[in-house]
Amino acid sequence: MTEPERAERERRAGFACASLVLFIWSGFILVSRAGATGVLTGWDLAALRHAVAFAVLAPFAAGGSLAAVPWAQAVALALFAGLGFPLCAYAGFSLAPAAHGAVLLPGALPFATALVARLWLGERVGRERALSLGLVAVGIACLAGVGFLDTPGAWRGDLLFLAGTTSWAVFTLLVRRWGVTAIEATVAVGTVSAPLYLPVWSLFLPSRITQASVGEIAFQGAYQGGLAMVIASLLYTRALVALGPVRLGFFTAVVPALAAVAAWPILGEALGPSAMLGALLVTAGMLHGVLRGSGPGPERVDAPTPRT
Numbered sequence: 001m002t003e004p005e006r007a008e009r010e011r012r013a014g015f016a017c018a019s020l021v022l023f024i025w026s027g028f029i030l031v032s033r034a035g036a037t038g039v040l041t042g043w044d045l046a047a048l049r050h051a052v053a054f055a056v057l058a059p060f061a062a063g064g065s066l067a068a069v070p071w072a073q074a075v076a077l078a079l080f081a082g083l084g085f086p087l088c089a090y091a092g093f094s095l096a097p098a099a100h101g102a103v104l105l106p107g108a109l110p111f112a113t114a115l116v117a118r119l120w121l122g123e124r125v126g127r128e129r130a131l132s133l134g135l136v137a138v139g140i141a142c143l144a145g146v147g148f149l150d151t152p153g154a155w156r157g158d159l160l161f162l163a164g165t166t167s168w169a170v171f172t173l174l175v176r177r178w179g180v181t182a183i184e185a186t187v188a189v190g191t192v193s194a195p196l197y198l199p200v201w202s203l204f205l206p207s208r209i210t211q212a213s214v215g216e217i218a219f220q221g222a223y224q225g226g227l228a229m230v231i232a233s234l235l236y237t238r239a240l241v242a243l244g245p246v247r248l249g250f251f252t253a254v255v256p257a258l259a260a261v262a263a264w265p266i267l268g269e270a271l272g273p274s275a276m277l278g279a280l281l282v283t284a285g286m287l288h289g290v291l292r293g294s295g296p297g298p299e300r301v302d303a304p305t306p307r308t
Helices: 003-035 042-062 071-093 098-107 109-121 127-144 154-178 182-204 214-243 245-252 255-267 273-293
Strands: none
Touching (some): 003 245, 042 182, 071 098, 071 154, 071 182, 098 127, 109 127, 127 255, 154 214
């Protein structure tokens, strides 16, 4: 196989993995919205997320999947992706409406990634990428709607959402910079985060897990820990290796639009004209950013070639 053929196959694999991540993350928003009316607290959801992921991934860690990853790097990945992102998100949901998180958590990721890449790696934002970011920004504003700022005190939760998104952006750049593979990054986040979080949750954080039904615990645990953390993390990191952090960030910007469209038939949340326009603009910005805004291949990040 020639080098161009290998690059094209890698590109297609990245697009396929990123597309699957879109659907899992969109489902995560819908599941979390539905779970907001249930018994479990956000801290309980985080506990289920980490407990299930640890149970699934611990055998891989024991089998040597982290042998090539320095301990300090594994801890750093877990702190940003396993703790920083979800804990900021769940804390944000306690201070701001779920719709704010649905818009800001995935929607702000391309901006956070571009900002961190600029400040940390000195990577400039070219004209094509700036146009893509502009389209996404206008689309996100349309999705948010005119009432986005009406909730008193919600700005505190919004800042936490943005902090969580920035934490995930740092994780993506660390994975790229250190050349960590998809399985290594996923196992590091899943197995290191649980021992750090679960004792704190059991001793200090508010919980209603004993009041929840077995069905609710099983469903949220399977989605939050199995799909959203294990499967989506594997797919996301594999797409990151193939496409690069900035290009992949444009994919995630479509999650609010996709979730808003899916919420219409599933949750009965009607999509107004402004939200429809926002969905179209975000999609257009994503397509432009993926196909033109990042050049013909993955971004050049100051990093070693990821191990395969």
